[in-house]
Amino acid sequence: MAALLVWSKLALVTVAAAQTERHVQTNGIDAGNCTSFPCASIGYALSQSASGDRIVVAAGQFNELVTIDRDIEILGAGADLTTLEPTFNHANQAEGRILTINTGLTVRLSHLTMRLGRATVNIDQFDGGCIHSRAQHLALVNVVVRGCVASSLGSGIYQQGGSLLLRNAVLRNNGPFWNSGNIGGGLYATSTAVTASNVTIANNYASTGAGIYLAGGSLTLSNSILGMNFGPQDSGRQIFNASGSPVLIRHSVYSSEPGLLSGPGGFTIDSQSLAGSPGFLDDSLDAPDLSLRPDSQAINGGRNQFYTNAGGNLADDTDIAGQPRVYPGGSIDMGAYEYQGAPIDLSPPALRIPAHDAYPVPRSGGNLVWLARPDAQAYEIQLAPISHLATNPFTNLLLDTITEELSVALPNLMHFRMYEWRVRAWHGDFHGDWSEVRRFTTNSLIQPSADNILYVGPGGTGAATGNQWSNRIFTLADALKWAHLHRNDGLWSEEEPLQIWVTQNLQQPSYQAHDLVGPFGGHDSAFLMVPNVQVYGGFAGTETSLDQRDFQANRTRLTTSVARHIVISAGDVGAARLDGFLIDNGSASGSLPIEVNGYSIDPTMGGAIYLVDSSPVLANLVITGNQATSGGGGIFISGGQPRLIGLEVSNNQAGEFGAGIFNVNGHLTVINSLLAGNSGPLFGGGIMNSGGELHLVNSTIADNQANEGGGLWNIGTTSTIHNTIIWGNQADVGGRQFHGVGNALTHTELDHVLIANEPGDIVEGDTFTMGAALHQDPQFVQADEGDFRLTDSSPAIDFGNTALYVAAGGVPATDRDLAGAPRLQGDAIDPGAFEAPGAPSDQIFHDRFQ
Known part of the structure; x- marks a missing residue:
């Protein structure tokens, strides 16, 4: 608070003590004392000034390299009107930093933009691309610092010692993307008491502290916005605090992502600060518009007292764009820009029907239902088969009927397919964020035969109900998913299990094992064994009894090009059985486990088959050419009492344990089986x-x-x-x-x-x-x-x-x-x-x- 009070007094002193007002404009002449007739350059006006004078700079662009050696105030016509740039050589390269401020001075810069300054090795400068300051008191009010580069410290601003006030300021697009060693993209401050109120810091770059790097001193950030800044992960892309005291963040927008605020000094963030997107009008990297969208969470999010404590005057001040600093009827906004209007609510709509993971949902005639947002004028709905929502929306609709609860009729959908949907609100040309994504599965045509058999394989000519060979279901993945969804419906039991008969063909897992999302479940997809479901391969597609099956002649292959585990059995599966398949090409690797039926599945174990606390019968299987980075290239077993009958487990590999089979605390029985050609470097x-x-x-x-x-x-x-x-x-x-x-x-x-x-x-x-x-x-x-x-x-x-x-x-x-x-x-x-x-x-x- 002491630093804030000092600046409140300083803002009054510098104005009251101004002895002479000198003027600069682009058509001026560097002659005389710049009072009765304007000069052409800031540097010349500074040479004519006494300590404490004010230099008023008209609208225009001024290309100068200026060294400030006395107390001074430089006042522009507006940040969008008065621009300071360095001089450029014949190759159109900046020849240095814009402002160098000597030690011990009191300097105030306001209502102007500084851009494209450069402090790099080839011009014998390293720090402070736009401003290099050792001032005792430096104030930047209604100032934009952008597009500046330093090869070492502080591409935008370098401040050493004293105090620094930033109010209604923007630090953006500073820092060289080509330099991996620079520190402090927007601001580098050391041994400095920094007070920042209503500052927007975005799109800066540095190897450490892309927004701000505080090497020493203190920093209080109030009513401000920390947008997206760029640098290596965990490098303090918003702020890196290397000082001995926490950075204080109050009533500001910041990102809660790990590593964006970092450093040993730590951070104290008040409860009124908001994590997430600031809601810029345009957050593109090259030419952003950092003013606020009408639905920005930064609107009315600031605290007026913090602004006045930093020397501001709410009655008279303007924002960085020249608009009133507080819009009538509201509180001050966060950041350098004040939204000129009442905010609108375009927050993500709450989805109602269908419930998440609902099954079964009618393929037609149903509705998608969500709650309306108070300021929405229209809604956009996306509905698509799973994994295609953003790239290939099934439907994309705009509604203009605004009620408390809205709905849209479902189009004709595919049977037994998982869809996902989401909604976002629109107001004029603005839209809010998408709602959560919900999934549902349409109703199925699947119906087992009277003997409780599902028939699976390509080549069916009927309705794909699975009740006979002509109506066979195309994929084993769909059959097992249907069984999983109906496992508690009393359709089969341990005494009368469901059987799935699969013809000679190639089958790949399509659904993620942990939640049956898919198809195209990727690395986490697997065939998930279902309680009291017995899966038999090796059929020609004409058999009427199991004893007619010839699994040696009719090879059914379970394989994958991406999945870590081909088959998973987790927990009690009763009389479940897997019988008559060749299983190959599983590759258990990775670092992130998934949860299946309440069990954590290690991605590095069990390339072909993964069993945990499970006791299925595995019979008449050839398990070959699988691998695991840790253990169980062929089969991994954790607990349970599985029985392996008539297996060939061959030519599998493991990075550590049990290349063929790795058994941990299981009561394992192996009968009539061959384990040959398996290899691993350990045990x-x-x-x-x-x-x-x-x-x-x-x-x-x-x-x-x-x-x-x-x-x-x-x-x-x-x-x-x-x-x-x-x-x-x-x-x-x-x-x-x-x-x-x-x-x-x-x-x-x-x-x-x-x-x-x-x-x-x-x-x-x-x-x-x-x-x-x-x-x-x-x-x-x-x-x-x-x-x-x-x-x-x-x-x-x-x-x-x-x-x-x-x-x-x-x-x-x-x-x-x-x-x-x-x-x-x-x-x-x-x-x-x-x-x-x-x-x-x-x-x-x-x-x-x-």
Whole structure:
């Protein structure tokens, strides 16, 4: 407050003490004392002046480089009339800064514009592009400083020491975009008490403190606007406060975005200051109009007392454009411009109907309903399929009927599609901001068959209801979305699940997993498993029962070009099942998790499949060519009790853990499965387990690679490994086949296994029990070509224990091995994923796995 009172007195003293008034105009002559006849230049008039004189500058442009060496007041005809520029050389380049003000002076500049000053290396100046001041008291009143450049400090204004008053001032478009080292685009102040009232600061540039850089001293900013200023992120693009005390911001518009106000000195912002857009008439960068729109939040937002405390006179003063400083009936506006009229309310309309995420909404005959704004004369509505709102609006309407509640009839929309809509208000040529965006989904034609089956795939000829093959739904994404939306309607149960049958084709996830927004859900899209919904692939499109399906001959592929996870199952899914698909090209990466069914989904885990606290059955899947930057290139499991039956998990990669499968605290059962060719630089090429349990039965773990535990890597896990082959895996450090970390919770039991047991093959861990075991080459048909079936002479034939297979839930009489052969052919079951002899022909095998 002391600084404000000083300036109130100073404003009176400088006027009262003015001894002589000298005049300058463009057609004057630099002769005499500039009193009886005007001079031509400010510099000459200054040379004729005594300390405390006033120089009155008429309208016009004056190109000078002036050094002020005495107390002086320079009064222009108006900021839009009197312009000070530097001199220019023959190449039309500015030759220096406009004003240099010497130490210890009292100087007042008012009602003029200074522009295009330059303080750069090539002219041996560095600081203060328009003004370089060491004045004891400097006042800028109704002044515009714009388009000035300094290569170091203060492109617009450099002030060192003393006090600086800015009132009804504009600092805009100062600072060089080409210099990465300049500081303080609009103002650089050091050891200075700065008082700013009704100042607009916008479109300045600096590497630090694009609007203002306070190196030392204090700054009180009242009734002002901090518009968009430019610089690196977190560089204090509006204000950087390097002083020892907080900057005080009162009754001002500023941005609350992180990093726009920064610096160790901090900021104190009163509750009447407003975050957000100031509402300039034109906020373009090159030629902005920083006066206020009729709906600007800055109108009537200032406090009159702050203005008068800064030396202003509300009865007589004008704004920067020469208009009355306060419009009758209102309070002073924020910023340098006063809006000449009553404000209008064009704030975003409140949307009423449909509710956000409403489903189902009629495809025609419904209405969009919103609340009217009091000053709106018209409304604009945008309605479009999801993700096309701004680029391709479905409809764009103007209404002129103003009532308390407004509505517009929906046009004919596509069935079972998500739309979004928004509204904004208009008054004459002005419009407000768009309302919130609301989504809704139109009603669906989908209806399962009497047997509770939905049919999916391209090529349907009917109404796409999904109740028979001719009416098949085109995409699996739509079928699963419909199931998700109706999951609580009692249409199916754990005892009588919904089945989705998918023909041989390629399917990609379309909807974002966290809210089913889409299509084109991008990185966050996935197929989301639904409670008690069983999804089967591998149909030709004519079958009438599941046992007619041949998923080996009719490949259904789930793939992606953008999604991080192809399949997600989060939470309890009851009897859910995924069966008969090839899943490839998932790529789990990124830094931002999404929330699905209340669970946070790590973007770096589970390239193909991500399971969290979920216990689906995954059967007859080929999971290949997926990757994750952290763990689970093929499958990531966190909790739950999933069962994996008849899986090939091959050629997946992970940046850290479990390239094939990464299991954290899950109770995992793996039966009749192959893990081969998976690789990662740390732990568990085939499978990594951390906590939980692993039950590995009649599976083959071969040709995987990691730093430790090429086949398997366990810590804190109880594992039972039965009827399994673990051979030919590689590790850089140890545990080529199996690596158990010495931990009181790491317990491993192997029985009826074929496992390599040369030095470096097994690191046992804490408790390690080896029952019946062979340590001989299993004699795969052609391991280097990915064929891990057993030859007729394999020592593994009949070495398994059929009872162990039955205990894991297997049915030897009817089950098939991974290649489709009968699971039991000899006296006893064979270990591994394949039964021999009697394996199918090479052609059938290669159709299945190549």
